[in-house]
Every structure is written in structure tokens, then in C-alpha cells.
Amino acid sequence: KQEVTQIPAALSxxxxxxxxxxxxxxxxxxxxxQWFRQDPGKGLTSLLLIQSSQxxxxxxxxxxxxxxxxxxxxxxxxxxxxxxxxxxxxxVSSPNTGFQKLVFGTGTRLLVSP
Amino acid sequence: xxxxxxxxxxLITVTGKKLTVTCSQNMNHEYMSWYxxxxxxxxxxxxxxxxxxxxxxxxxxxxYKVSRKxxxxxxxxxxxxSPNQTSLYFCASSSPGRAPYEQxxxxxxxxxxx
Numbered sequence: 001k002q003e004v005t006q007i008p009a010a011l012s013x014x015x016x017x018x019x020x021x022x023x024x025x026x027x028x029x030x031x032x033x034q035w036f037r038q039d040p041g042k043g044l045t046s047l048l049l050i051q052s053s054q055x056x057x058x059x060x061x062x063x064x065x066x067x068x069x070x071x072x073x074x075x076x077x078x079x080x081x082x083x084x085x086x087x088x089x090x091x092v093s094s095p096n097t098g099f100q101k102l103v104f105g106t107g108t109r110l111l112v113s114p
Numbered sequence: 115x116x117x118x119x120x121x122x123x124x125l126i127t128v129t130g131k132k133l134t135v136t137c138s139q140n141m142n143h144e145y146m147s148w149y150x151x152x153x154x155x156x157x158x159x160x161x162x163x164x165x166x167x168x169x170x171x172x173x174x175x176x177x178y179k180v181s182r183k184x185x186x187x188x189x190x191x192x193x194x195x196s197p198n199q200t201s202l203y204f205c206a207s208s209s210p211g212r213a214p215y216e217q218x219x220x221x222x223x224x225x226x227x228x
Contacts, residue, residue: 004156034216041202043219046218100145100147102206102217104156
């Protein structure tokens, strides 16, 4: 059974700092991995999607990497800003659970202070 | 604009009073699903649909029903809501035939059952 873990559960940093969010999964036979952002009480905004054949994806100040063999992904945020404060979720789809179904981690709550 | 819409966004109801949460997408996606999000448990899949008239249970289907009579719509039905169904609900859609099979989420429906 695929399980997704995100560490840390919460993170507080000063503005301008570079930071890394971690995501690990137990079944390396994944189809893709998505990183989402969720603002309090709001919906999910897709940030980056990495297919199983890819090693990383970049969008602006965000860079996500994928190491399937070790069951890990990281989301790197450069030069953090207060507007980055949100909960970040990672989710994987796997052939074993139906490739359209996403299994989510419980998220990392990020607070960036001015 | 490509989007997934949900209605209502907020709902407070009483135990046993039947309700329906609507979900609609304008991207001609075959696959649609419902998730619920609870603190400490993350997002869990309730039901999914691979296409019109094809639905199946996810991880937490008890107490819910769905139907898929049209490709764009996938309503979630709670025939006799109970307080343990108080949660934040998300509808999602994607296209199995269109790589990289990114999933798009609606804005969420916050349901409170008293």
C-alpha cells in the first residue's frame, strides 16, 4: 500500500531564505508526483508535476526533484517570500493503486516571516 | 478558462438531511473523483469515475453515493449525513489519454453536519 510522508509538518523561516520541503513514498513504482499548494480554507493549486521518467521540474523560484529509487522528492523554494506561506502537499499516482488516483501526504505548513 | 467548479462552497446541515454537492469540469476529462480532507489524515479518495456511467469506490466510500450521467458532471450525494462526514471536500478531474495526466482540483466544499 502506497504511503506518502512529508517532513517537517511545519516550518517557519525568515523572508529571503532558501528552503527545502521533503516528501517520501513507500512504493517506488510511481507514475508521477505532483506538488500542490493550499492556502488556508482554499483549494489546491498545482505547482509542479514530475513524471516517473524525469528527475526534476522547475517553475520560477520552485524546483522539484524526484529520486524514485530512494522514494523521495524535494521541493526547493528559492528566496522565500511571505506570499509563499501556505501548506504544501505532495501526491503520487501509482500503477498499483490505479494511475489516476492520487495518494497524498499530510503536508508541510510553511510560514515565511517578513 | 479550464476549471473544475463545485457548489456549494460552504454548507451547514443537520444529521439525516439528504444533500448533493455538485462538481462540473469544462475540460472534457474522462476521469473524475472526489476526495475528503481531514486534519491529520490528509486527502483521501471517496469515489472515482473513469467515464460516463462508470464509477467505483475509493478508500472511504461509506455514506456516500455518486453518479456520472454526463461527462462534465460528477455529483456527490450524502443520503443521510452524519457528523463524521464534516470535512472539506474536493472534486478533481483528469484525462487518462492525455499525458502527463495532471489532476485539476475544484475550490473545495466545506461541509458541516450538526
